[in-house]
Amino acid sequence: MKNENVEKAQVAEDLSNMNQIIGQVKWFDPAKGYGFVVSECGGPDILLHMNVLRNFGQSSVADGSRIEVLTHQTDRGVQAIEVLSIEPPVREECGPVLSDFSHLDPEEIRQTPLEPARVKWFDKAKGFGFANVFGRDEDVFLHIEVLRRSGLADLQPGEALAMRVIEGRRGRMAAEVMAWEAALTEPQDD
Numbered sequence: 001m002k003n004e005n006v007e008k009a010q011v012a013e014d015l016s017n018m019n020q021i022i023g024q025v026k027w028f029d030p031a032k033g034y035g036f037v038v039s040e041c042g043g044p045d046i047l048l049h050m051n052v053l054r055n056f057g058q059s060s061v062a063d064g065s066r067i068e069v070l071t072h073q074t075d076r077g078v079q080a081i082e083v084l085s086i087e088p089p090v091r092e093e094c095g096p097v098l099s100d101f102s103h104l105d106p107e108e109i110r111q112t113p114l115e116p117a118r119v120k121w122f123d124k125a126k127g128f129g130f131a132n133v134f135g136r137d138e139d140v141f142l143h144i145e146v147l148r149r150s151g152l153a154d155l156q157p158g159e160a161l162a163m164r165v166i167e168g169r170r171g172r173m174a175a176e177v178m179a180w181e182a183a184l185t186e187p188q189d190d
Helices: 002-016 050-056 106-111 144-149 180-184
Strands: 018-029 034-039 046-049 066-074 077-087 114-123 128-133 139-143 160-168 171-179
Touching (some): 018 046, 050 077, 106 171, 128 160, 139 144, 139 160, 144 171, 160 180
Parallel strands (some): 046 077, 139 171
Antiparallel strands (some): 018 034, 034 046, 066 077, 114 160, 128 139, 160 171
């Protein structure tokens, strides 16, 4: 009975030590497995570990993304324990991401259905990679700028995605990319 009371007290202490924070991704390095978030309200940087991001369904997040997290104060500082939402960074450019999209109306791209896909490979240094839409053999081109506009910084082989795929000037290519879990929550047109 005494151990049970101690455990309940520890849980209550842990819950009182959590905060919901909205901030901006300062930087995130998938190779290191962590990054930091800066709160809108100020305070110390918040550690964002790869495992917390993976639990949200992403393996990376673009620097400058708006992020909402639950945090916990530890002996080592403030850490994110759950990601609640991520919004891609606001870009100043109003035009298309790539010249391949210049002939398309942005609304036409938004109306393109999301397709489930898996990353074949992606090389951040080269700035591109390829994915395969489930049930199809051909490769779909993934450009780093499309990832950045979608709030991602990098992709891992085998990672599940949802993509809006268009016919670009050089073949099928992703016009928008999101984590598969995020796509499941997107409202569907009926």
